[in-house]
Amino acid sequence: MSATSGYHDTKDDLLKRLRRIEGQVRGLQRMVEEEAYCIDVLTQVSAATKALQSVAVALLEEHLRHCVTDAAAQGGDEAERLVTEASQAIERLVRS
Amino acid sequence: MSATSGYHDTKDDLLKRLRRIEGQVRGLQRMVEEEAYCIDVLTQVSAATKALQSVAVALLEEHLRHCVTDAAAQGGDEAERLVTEASQAIERLVRS
Amino acid sequence: MSATSGYHDTKDDLLKRLRRIEGQVRGLQRMVEEEAYCIDVLTQVSAATKALQSVAVALLEEHLRHCVTDAAAQGGDEAERLVTEASQAIERLVRS
């Protein structure tokens, strides 16, 4: 494992997306405060959820591309361990 | 339809939850900035996604409890329209 | 509550969809038996999952349209109970 993360190259893009999601969540607070129509609030909750899941898929892709394939290229048990760990993360993601 | 929203009674609870989710999203930004381990970031993304979906289910419940049943009690086509609209919101939610 | 279900009018359509999903699941068994490529099997699993979730949304819509709005039109505590029950079903659906 190096000092940088698997998503080092896409870090700026991930941060930009997370800041946009923070803005969406603050927008949701304003809507609820002003008692916007339930269905309109729900539409925005769905949009924020989708945006979060896209971040998750992007993170997972970078993790597979760097951490998992690097471990596999080096051989040994580490790749095996990382695949089990990644699968559990995918399961949590699918269930959420 | 009254001047208040279907979630009027649970507004404070919804706002509290949304502020906590905003905190989770800011925590995610810090983790990415510090290049935390991919899987640890993913675990937090799953937690924030689950929290958002709980907000959605809570909103939907209040919408059914107040807007939809009120319209049904009054009779007429409005309840029909609200059920179609709510079903589309459920579909977006399940797909997100 | 009458002797017929909330989805009485769309029963034939639901059965047709469920038979098609049964066919998709049998197709998946054939693919696995012939050791089709993992990603091709996964694509078919996603299609079957989507089809099942559409059945769920259709069932829920009929349930809201008939059972819940009927109870609301009659007044009393039954509508309240049905909304709580439907919200729990939506939660299970969103989590699956």
Next chain:
Amino acid sequence: MSATSGYHDTKDDLLKRLRRIEGQVRGLQRMVEEEAYCIDVLTQVSAATKALQSVAVALLEEHLRHCVTDAAAQGGDEAERLVTEASQAIERLVRS
């Protein structure tokens, strides 16, 4: 790529799960035919959906464990291509 699939070792387990899911879908047809209560049908649809998603996660795990790590161990562009392809499959799964 060998003549066997990435899930070769877990093929019997996958087939057993898919046959059980086929049974669940046939059970759903019986419930709808007998006009079982909407919410009871929905509970069974959620169970079948969850079972299908577990099959997907199991398939993906075997795919990562064999196809992706094998390609990474051999070096070259193939691992890169497989990671992109797997990420798209994960995205479809999360969206379904």
